[in-house]
Amino acid sequence: MIYYLLAAGLLAVGMYAVLVKRNLIKIVMGMLIIEYAVNLMLILVAYRTGGQAPIVTEQMRVSPGPFVDPLPQALILTSIVIGLALVALMVTLCLRLYQRYGTLDTSHIRRLKG
Amino acid sequence: MDLTLAQLLPLFVAVPLLAAFLIPLVRRVHEQAAEGLSLVAGVALLVLCVQVWGRPAGTCHMGGWQPPFGINLILDGLSKLMVILIAVVSACVIVYALTYMKRYTARGPFYSLLMLMIAGMNGVVLSGDLFNLYVFLEIAAISSYALVAFGTQEEELEAAFKYLVLGGVASSLILFGIALLYSLTGTLNLAHMARILAGGEPNRLVFFVAALFLGGFGLKAALVPFHAWLPDAHPSAPAPISAMLSGLLIKALGVYALVRLFYNVLPLEGASTALIALGILSMVIGVFLAVGQWDFKRLLAYHSISQMGYVLLGIGLGTPLGLAGGLFHLVNHGVFKSLLFLCSGSVERSTGTRNLKELGGLWKPMPVTSATCSVASLSISGVPPFNGFWSKLIIIIATAQAATQLGPVAYVLAAVTVLVSFMTLVSFVKVQKYALFGALPERLARVREASTAMCLSLVLLAVLCIGLGVGSFWALPKLVHPARDAARDRVGYMERVLPAPEIERMVLAGGPADE
Amino acid sequence: MNAGMTLIVKTTARLVLTFIMVFAAALALYGHVTPGGGFAGGAVAACGLILMLLAFGRLETAKVVGKQGASTWECVGALGFLVIALVGYTAGMFFTNVLPEGETFRLLSAGTVLWSNVAIFVKITAGLFAVYAVLAAFRMAEEPTQEERP
Amino acid sequence: MVEGLLFAILVFMVLGSIIAVETRDLLSSVIAVGAVGFGLAVVFLILAAPDLAIVQVVVEVLTLIMLLRVVVSRKDETLAHSLRRGAAFAAVAGVAFCTIFLVYGWVCFQDLPAFGEPLMRVSHRYIEQGLAEVNAPNLVTAVLLDYRAYDTLGEATVIFTAIVGALAILRRKGRTTDERGDDADR
Numbered sequence: 001m002i003y004y005l006l007a008a009g010l011l012a013v014g015m016y017a018v019l020v021k022r023n024l025i026k027i028v029m030g031m032l033i034i035e036y037a038v039n040l041m042l043i044l045v046a047y048r049t050g051g052q053a054p055i056v057t058e059q060m061r062v063s064p065g066p067f068v069d070p071l072p073q074a075l076i077l078t079s080i081v082i083g084l085a086l087v088a089l090m091v092t093l094c095l096r097l098y099q100r101y102g103t104l105d106t107s108h109i110r111r112l113k114g
Numbered sequence: 115m116d117l118t119l120a121q122l123l124p125l126f127v128a129v130p131l132l133a134a135f136l137i138p139l140v141r142r143v144h145e146q147a148a149e150g151l152s153l154v155a156g157v158a159l160l161v162l163c164v165q166v167w168g169r170p171a172g173t174c175h176m177g178g179w180q181p182p183f184g185i186n187l188i189l190d191g192l193s194k195l196m197v198i199l200i201a202v203v204s205a206c207v208i209v210y211a212l213t214y215m216k217r218y219t220a221r222g223p224f225y226s227l228l229m230l231m232i233a234g235m236n237g238v239v240l241s242g243d244l245f246n247l248y249v250f251l252e253i254a255a256i257s258s259y260a261l262v263a264f265g266t267q268e269e270e271l272e273a274a275f276k277y278l279v280l281g282g283v284a285s286s287l288i289l290f291g292i293a294l295l296y297s298l299t300g301t302l303n304l305a306h307m308a309r310i311l312a313g314g315e316p317n318r319l320v321f322f323v324a325a326l327f328l329g330g331f332g333l334k335a336a337l338v339p340f341h342a343w344l345p346d347a348h349p350s351a352p353a354p355i356s357a358m359l360s361g362l363l364i365k366a367l368g369v370y371a372l373v374r375l376f377y378n379v380l381p382l383e384g385a386s387t388a389l390i391a392l393g394i395l396s397m398v399i400g401v402f403l404a405v406g407q408w409d410f411k412r413l414l415a416y417h418s419i420s421q422m423g424y425v426l427l428g429i430g431l432g433t434p435l436g437l438a439g440g441l442f443h444l445v446n447h448g449v450f451k452s453l454l455f456l457c458s459g460s461v462e463r464s465t466g467t468r469n470l471k472e473l474g475g476l477w478k479p480m481p482v483t484s485a486t487c488s489v490a491s492l493s494i495s496g497v498p499p500f501n502g503f504w505s506k507l508i509i510i511i512a513t514a515q516a517a518t519q520l521g522p523v524a525y526v527l528a529a530v531t532v533l534v535s536f537m538t539l540v541s542f543v544k545v546q547k548y549a550l551f552g553a554l555p556e557r558l559a560r561v562r563e564a565s566t567a568m569c570l571s572l573v574l575l576a577v578l579c580i581g582l583g584v585g586s587f588w589a590l591p592k593l594v595h596p597a598r599d600a601a602r603d604r605v606g607y608m609e610r611v612l613p614a615p616e617i618e619r620m621v622l623a624g625g626p627a628d629e
Numbered sequence: 630m631n632a633g634m635t636l637i638v639k640t641t642a643r644l645v646l647t648f649i650m651v652f653a654a655a656l657a658l659y660g661h662v663t664p665g666g667g668f669a670g671g672a673v674a675a676c677g678l679i680l681m682l683l684a685f686g687r688l689e690t691a692k693v694v695g696k697q698g699a700s701t702w703e704c705v706g707a708l709g710f711l712v713i714a715l716v717g718y719t720a721g722m723f724f725t726n727v728l729p730e731g732e733t734f735r736l737l738s739a740g741t742v743l744w745s746n747v748a749i750f751v752k753i754t755a756g757l758f759a760v761y762a763v764l765a766a767f768r769m770a771e772e773p774t775q776e777e778r779p
Numbered sequence: 780m781v782e783g784l785l786f787a788i789l790v791f792m793v794l795g796s797i798i799a800v801e802t803r804d805l806l807s808s809v810i811a812v813g814a815v816g817f818g819l820a821v822v823f824l825i826l827a828a829p830d831l832a833i834v835q836v837v838v839e840v841l842t843l844i845m846l847l848r849v850v851v852s853r854k855d856e857t858l859a860h861s862l863r864r865g866a867a868f869a870a871v872a873g874v875a876f877c878t879i880f881l882v883y884g885w886v887c888f889q890d891l892p893a894f895g896e897p898l899m900r901v902s903h904r905y906i907e908q909g910l911a912e913v914n915a916p917n918l919v920t921a922v923l924l925d926y927r928a929y930d931t932l933g934e935a936t937v938i939f940t941a942i943v944g945a946l947a948i949l950r951r952k953g954r955t956t957d958e959r960g961d962d963a964d965r
Binding site for chain 1: 781785786789790792793796797799800805808809812815816819822823826827828829830831834835838841842845846848849850869870872873874876877878880881884885888889891893894895896897899901902905906909910916917918919921922923927930931933934937938940941942944945948949
Binding site for chain 3: 838929931
């Protein structure tokens with residue numbers, strides 16, 4: 001259980017950064033940390049005590065050993081890619097905003113009326 | 115062309131995806147190719163909708179793998195309603211964009227992203243697999259982030275960043291919930307999951323996941339505590355995209371997913387109270403924030419929050435009447451809000467401003483835009499016989515009837531609903547008065563009507579507004595009631611995807627089960 | 630940045646690049662047999678291209694692959710994957726594995742899986758490189774570039 | 780053995796992320812995030828997911844390169860003005876929110892299957908039949924590109940979307956100055 005809690009803790013740290021921090025880069029990092037936390041949760045859920053990587057080798061062709069759960073691993077791969085896509089888009093937006101304002105501080109940028 | 119349903123369903127995603135992938139390539143060859151391909155894809159989606167119109171619900175197994183081992187697509191009443199709404203509104207938006215987008219550079223990426231957004235939404239509403247739903251939700255969401263920033267002006271970039279951050283957090287919450295649900299049930303297939311959860315004893319974790327989903331999808335649907343991004347993002351985008359976002363995206367990504375998960379999958383008792391509370395909150399706060407606005411598009415954005423409150427209230431009630439009202443209002447809002455955003459786009463494009471105080475007297479120079487705008491305003495304010503009236507009426511009656519479950523509070527809620535409707539009317543009378551009537555300011559003397567293509571799509575949507583209003587006795591049983599029945603039929607959903615004996619044979623025995 | 634770095638860096642980079650690219654291709658092609666796959670291979674190859682961009686500069690890199698070329702290849706990769714799905718569609722279902730399964734543990738096995746990996750490899754390599762190239766070019770926003778398309 | 784190492788790395792990741800969030804210097808902050816990411820790659824290795832470890836390392840490198848591009852070229856390197864009115868309130872609210880989340884999570888996680896004992900209701904089929912049905916010894920690839928290939932199409936599309944979007948956002952000029960073509964269709 002403690003592992004799950006640590007993953008949730010990582011998620012909480014990321015959420016804290018996104019909600020509280022006033023620097024665009026810090027917010028991007030918060031998003032990164034949240035993504036790590038979610039991937040961490042998925043891989044924790046997939047582990048089976050004593051399990052091997054879900055790759056059959058020629059030696060064990062006859063009797064596949066106890067494997068860990070391959071499905072969450074496939075999900076994580078997708079999730080990593082989605083995270084990378086999000087980060088790429090965020091970084092381009094940061095660059096554009098920096099070009100327009102000369103700062104990455106949201107308290108200087110946010111002049112949209114609420 | 116006589117395809118089975120299983121053959122038709124993948125095309126809903128494949129056609130716009132193909133268009134999106136081809137657009138950057140063919141645009142090198144021919145300048146207008148992006149527009150042409152988008153139009154073809156839009157028409158193809160409409161044809162597909164006609165093809166599936168009369169058919170009974172059915173599923174499609176991707177790659178030939180039986181669910182729960184492979185991914186399945188499912189078309190039931192609820193998905194059908196959403197697919198048709200998406201196809202109709204996006205076709206109108208594509209036609210409108212043909213001339214509207216001439217102001218912008220990089221139209222190839224624009225149409226590519228638009229197609230990706232449509233593909234993503236179709237993927238979400240057809241998917242029968244939780245993780246697959248998430249992936250397509252991300253496609254639609256990411257393309258919408260990029261499209262909000264499409265103008266690359268300061269405001270647009272800021273709005274897009276805010277939208278991206280909140281949307282990204284929402285997606286992560288949803289994925290975290292998916293991870294927990296997978297651990298709990300060992301499956302990702304929605305029907306399989308529903309069966310396992312229904313069989314098990316009550317579980318605290320399900321509530322936790324429900325909270326995560328409510329937060330995540332609530333953020334996507336811009337319900338009130340999570341609405342901060344919408345009033346920035348929706349007005350900042352180019353008008354066709356505003357129409358897509360307000361008219362379709364918040365519904366397909368937010369409300370549809372909530373209905374599907376809370377009604378068909380998660381066994382929850384308390385969800386309806388939470389939905390009703392969120393609905394009422396969105397309704398009231400949204401309309402109060404809208405009344406003070408002078409920016410045309412921003413005003414519309416706040417009204418989107420408020421109207422989504424109606425939808426959620428109806429859905430939260432959970433009674434057959436309330437659910438029907440909520441879903442009907444979802445369709446109606448999709449039509450009239452996209453029409454309003456397109457009208458605001460025409461006005462902005464012709465006059466160069468969105469500030470209501472600087473407008474006036476547009477009836478004379480822009481009759482088509484003004485007329486359609488009036489139709490949409492009357493619809494959203496709930497004036498008979500336009501479509502908004504009927505759905506709001508149904509929701510109000512359903513709320514009052516809910517007194518049997520909720521007690522006298524229901525009458526208060528119904529009264530609040532009527533009051534919000536009245537305030538919406540006041541707000542739109544203001545729009546009419548300042549934008550369309552009165553004297554034409556000197557500055558706007560040379561204003562001309564929008565182009566033919568834009569007017570065409572405005573008129574089409576306005577006809578739909580009136581048609582759904584006058585023909586509501588037809589639309590309700592044909593379109594809305596199947597959707598309502600699909601949403602309320604948890605067992606039917608399971609049976610449709612995984613007939614009971616099938617699942618015992620495959621999952622419990624673990625034997626091979628090909629086709 | 631346009632000119633690239635010193636001769637030492639260039640020579641080292643040339644040596645390392647070969648290994649990176651072979652490793653990337655091996656990751657992708659044997660993705661169905663060993664750890665790896667189209668995405669891992671593509672990301673490694675994109676890193677290799679970025680190394681090339683950093684070491685040799687933009688002009689030199691553009692001779693091998695430019696931004697336009699990268700985005701074209703990206704579309705081709707995406708279309709390739711979709712076509713694999715559609716070939717399956719014509720044979721029954723979207724993504725039906727139509728190709729023969731082949732002999733286990735060999736390169737040509739597992740039907741469409743190998744070709745999907747190749748398509749994803751092309752797509753990811755080109756896509757990630759394109760993003761980086763654009764980000765790198767954006768820093769030098771003052772001078773006009775030829776990539777601008779109305 | 781696995782458990783102890785895993786625990787140590789997870790604690791390291793949480794601490795690293797706290798440092799990344801709280802440190803003033805943006806460059807150190809980026810490096811701390813990188814350390815957390817590589818920690819995740821090690822976790823993947825420990826928990827028998829070599830595919831993911833490879834991908835995570837490479838993606839981490841790409842992410843860091845992208846982040847460094849923004850950070851290095853920055854003029855204002857410090858966050859001196861981040862302490863302002865309302866910041867304290869926001870921080871307290873954030874901590875409170877996160878605490879509630881964790882406590883509620885702690886209670887609810889008790890209902891999950893224990894760590895190391897996944898249910899694998901669906902995936903036992905992949906393990907038992909995967910080699911016979913798909914003929915790909917790497918079962919993760921088998922799931923990714925055959926059983927759930929439609930997901931992977933979505934994944935490829937996501938990255939395509941992000942790239943098209945990034946290219947569109949970074950274009951030089953947002954709008955055509957002259958409204959040419961505007962009059963042509965009237």
